[in-house]
Amino acid sequence: MTPQLSVPLPSFSADAPPSRRPLLETAAMLDRAGVDRLVVSDHVVFGEDLDAYGRPESGGTRGGVQPTGPDGHWLEPLTVLSAVAGATSRIRLATGVLLAALRRPVVLAKTAATLDVLSEGRLDLGVGVGWQRAEYEAAGLDFAERGRLLDHTLEVCRVLWSERRASYDSPGLRFEGVHMMPKPVRDGGVPVWVSGTVNPRVVRRVARFGAGWIPWGDAARDVVAGIAAMRAALEEAGHDPGGLQVTGAVPIAHGPDGAVDLARTMDAVPALAAAGVTDFRLRLPAAPDPAEAEARTRAAVAAFREATA
DSSP, rough: OOOOEEEEEOEEESSSSOSHHHHHHHHHHHHHOSEEEEEEOOOOOOOOOGGGGGOOGGGGGTOOOOSOOOEEEEOOHHHHHHHHHHHHHHSSSEEEEGGGGGGGGGHHHHHHHHHHHHSSOOEEEEEEOOOHHHHHHHHHHOGGGOOOOOOOOHHHHHHHOOOSSEEEEEEEEEEEEEEOOOOOOTOOOOOEEEOOSSSHHHHHHHHHHHHHEEEEHHHTTTHHHHHHHHHHHHHTTTOTTTOOOOEOOOOOOTTTTBBBBBBHHHHHHHHHHHHTTEEEEOOOOOOHHHHHHHHHHHHHHHHHHHHHH
């Protein structure tokens, strides 16, 4: 698999920005500069127990800090990517991650298929269970059942994406002879990237649904060990991990002046690639001048291509 460079698109902020136009301008710049994939985040609502983000037992990441307060402005990711699709032509459009279980499965299947068709097959659906009880309660869902709800959502999406005359039967949902068109561009549907730690539930989810894996928690902090553990778990479950795509963050190295040292930053890439990272997530610091931001991004893309040649 050809290594790919992904860049987060900032679709949230602590306060309301004066304009949303820079969001689309940044997306267009990433497209022009040659970045392979842009990624947007998801929160539907916030409760007030934001410390849960730092607690692994509730789905958070050890020591993590939520980047905004409860009144942070988080744009809905599939809506954002729909607007971005019209402002770009080649870059892949990804959620990282979408709390898929908060959406009714049939509506999510339709929305994702529509976005995939309009973007000519550029959508990657990164999904996870999340860490926040308040979001599930606001949607009328049981937080304790979030893993089962995600699996159910992905099952329904897969059926509707792949079957012309779709039928489904579970304790909570039954339909027969349902037609949903258009289908996503790829046979089998929109590529799904499953986020999570290395645990039996996530391993089963990756094996069943995952074109890729987005490590979380300790597996993200030490992605080399995380990949080894996930591959071993998949093999033990009887699933070949050979074609699994994996996201890994590229650590930013700084020079003595505090500026990004691009050469040293890219020194980490070959070892990550050898360990199995295929999707390299790079978070460059913002540049106030658009021309400078594009020049920095183009330089990063060129350095990444050289490091992975």
